[in-house]
Amino acid sequence: AQSVAQPEDQVNVAEGNPLTVKCTYSVSGNPYLFWYVQYPNRGLQFLLKYITGDNLVKGSYGFEAEFNKSQTSFHLKKPSALVSDSALYFCAVRDPNTGRRALTFGSGTRLQVQP
């Protein structure tokens, strides 16, 4: 079965500081990994994905994520946080070996960026 864990319910960071939102996954083979962001009263917006290749993936709004196979992690990062980055972030996984096409989401991490 595929699963993903986001160990932190909330991450607080000061504006201008780097941010990291953690995600670990569990799949039987090589995973397809995704990050989405949800702003208040909005749907989920796609940020970036890892399919194969370079372990550092760059996405929208200056976000990037690093795939680490040995640690089964896919942490979301940004060098300098903005107050407008405050939102709910979801990590998601698909295991291509299972044929399951729906994304399995983590529980979400609320990012709070303080001015």
Next chain:
Amino acid sequence: DSGVTQTPKHLITATGQRVTLRCSPRSGDLSVYWYQQSLDQGLQFLIQYYNGEERAKGNILERFSAQQFPDLHSELNLSSLELGDSALYFCASSVVEVTNTEAFFGQGTRLTVV
């Protein structure tokens, strides 16, 4: 704007009632997914359709059903509603079923059962 349209945005109804949520996928997308987001359960996959056919079922209750029509829009029917069905229901779409493609989400329908 993701291009996925969900109606209505808000719905308030009484226990025991039946409601229908509607989703129009992005133009050209053949695959539609329904998710339920609640405070205690997070984002739960309910069901997927591809070009009119049911493809996968997740944690969907027997009281819930869905279909995808020839014009590719989809409807999620929730019946015999209970207080615990109150949640945000999302529809997402993707072009094909290939597992490395991202899905695009609508803004959701907030269902409140009173």
